[in-house]
Amino acid sequence: MLDEQLLDDESGLIAADPSGSLRALAGAGAQVRMAMQATAEAGINRIVADGRPRAVVVASLGGSAVVGDVLTLLAGAGAPVPVSVRRGMPLPGWVGPLDMVVAVSMSGRAPGPLGLAAEAARRGCRLLTVGQARSPLAEVAERTGGVHVPVPPAQNAAARASRMALWALAVPVVRVAFELGLTDASTQVLERVADRLDAQADLFRPSSEAFVNPAKSLALELSGSVPVVLGDGDVTGVAGARAVSMLARTARVPAMRGALPDDAGDVVATFDGPLAARPDDIFADPEFDDPVGTRLRLLLLRDAAPTPDRPDGSWLETSRTADAVKMTAEDAGVRVTEVSAEPGHPLERLAGLVALTDFAAVYMALAGGIDPLTSPHVADLRDRTH
Template sequence: MADLDEALLDDADRLAAADPSSVLRALAGAGAQVRRALELVDESPAARWGREDRPRAVVVAARGGATVVAGALEALAGQRAAVPVVARTGAALPAWVGALDLVVAVSLSGRAEATVALAAEAGRRGARLLTVGAAGSPLEAACAMGRGVHVPLPEPGREATSAPTSRTALWSLLTPALCVTSSLGVLAPLGDASAAEALAEVATALDAEAEACRPGSETFVNPAKALALDLAADVPVLLGDGDLAGVAARRAASVLARTARVPAVHGRLPDDAGDVVATFGGPFAAAAEDDLFDDPFAAAAEDDLFDDPFLDGPSRSRLRLVLLREGTAGASAAVLRLAERSGVRTSEVVADAGGPLARFAQLVARTDFAAAYLALATGLDPATSPHVAELRDALG
């Protein structure tokens, strides 16, 4: 990894100068995104949908960074959902989708071809259609053709210096989908709380996280800056303890790649525990598997600070297990103990306040800020992904 300028993290003025696109400011406005998106839903015809309009099934169409919307809805629905919730990333609807079903299509730009095509097909089949994306976009046009309801994205504030991305405008996309599907009685895990109450709690949690992770907060008390330092020299393996935390882990891996250019493996516990702990005895862990049970303390030995990189070779990248969890540790406790015994570095991101949506918001916000700080400290612009843009152009 490029040299890390740790001093920059504790200098708010230098951070602002290194962030010309104001990514940190955009992330700090996540709570405001929720509130404005709720207003836009209230102003749309979808505000009149209620439990008596509950569909037979819900299909959520999203691509790229917007797939977290589909993942969050699937995870919140879970096994207790009143109706099935199915995510689709391609342009083909399941054959069974028809007039009794709801299709939710989300695209920040409103130009994602697969999402627009799926929305158009839903309209042709007579399915109820909800779209979320830019005003005046092809997605809105497809929604109008299908006699659906389009919720436009909030206009960027005057202080915005760059176009929003799915990394900085997530809650503008996710809030309408959560609000409408909850009002329809699809998301049972929200319990007695209404969609508006649950999302108001989310906005408050996002505001609190933005305050804790603000640029002017020193690294030793700023959880996002501390996490960025943890991730600076290691190979991150992100594990979410549970369904929603698993979605947050996947989102974090995507944000680390696109924002900080750091590759990361992600998974969900307990399903992916075996694949992860198997690597604890491999070349990226501190100790060989044969030695693990002979001398567990030897496994914790760190690289020698006095090694000469020219004579001894560069320091070896090592695993960093990052556990994302809500409240009390479940399957993650056993994985954490084994990682520590194996000499694998560990970090934890714990959300323990509020309902499931608020806890999910905390996990997402913490890792979003950490990725942005990591990018800035290594001299990268967190708002751009040049190779992604080149690939998009090449694929047309």
């Protein structure tokens, strides 16, 4: 269980966070602005001047994997060219000089993106790389006529972690995609994203008490449970995937995720499994009378409704399914936390949801006595696989 007193102790939270994870998340808006500037200075005209490629392949994995999800989300089903994501070698055989490969790695040394970038260069593809300056990934791009966008220098240990630098990694890819006509995420949209992230950072700040801080409240609600994170559409599906990753890597909490409508059956099937509440007393309140032991908690992410990218018909269909899943959970005695996105461009809506779950994951770690940044078991795994 979490130390609730620590959650309301600003100085205690800061002392428990020597790597600066909260500070790194609070700088998300600044990440957007610095990444926009770095992209402009990198000379992306070299790879966008020839117009749209035949296809775009994004190479990203680990903490950077969400970049591919973001681009796929923004391009959507109506993208003028195919957009696909690869986590590792090999590069598909059909990829050639008419295509663009985007390789993303915070350190610039991840074998998957690095190998795909090198192979893309050998095949004569247009190449965009994002990562540390003067890294092997940067050298591949610079040596072969590609464009490398460097991430800003890290201000603390947490800022060097790819999962804490989502916007520094994603914004260059979004900017290039806009210039190629693959998305409508313009400079103005990115500026609004930065503003929203600033507002969220202020709302979720360590000095804000739990009863008025949605991120701290969410951390308390998820404490001691196995979260089932369900998104009701494309935006919330990406947000759910990000939430599950942050809960695992940052708070050390395993979680299941899904997106509607496809995963409704898989999610509700867990409601009569071994981790479901199933109180015997018909008067039992699942919020206060849950049986001893770890139980499911449904975290239902709801998109703003309706929006231009989600017309009435599409929104109503997924909204009805989400309502049905929620009612099924409540009937089964499964606790439900519901979060709704604020209106705006899909990237703005995603940013708001991601900020909430990112901060909640860090607060869960700190109040649980865990270093959000460093996992000894991840370090062991890295040593054993290199």
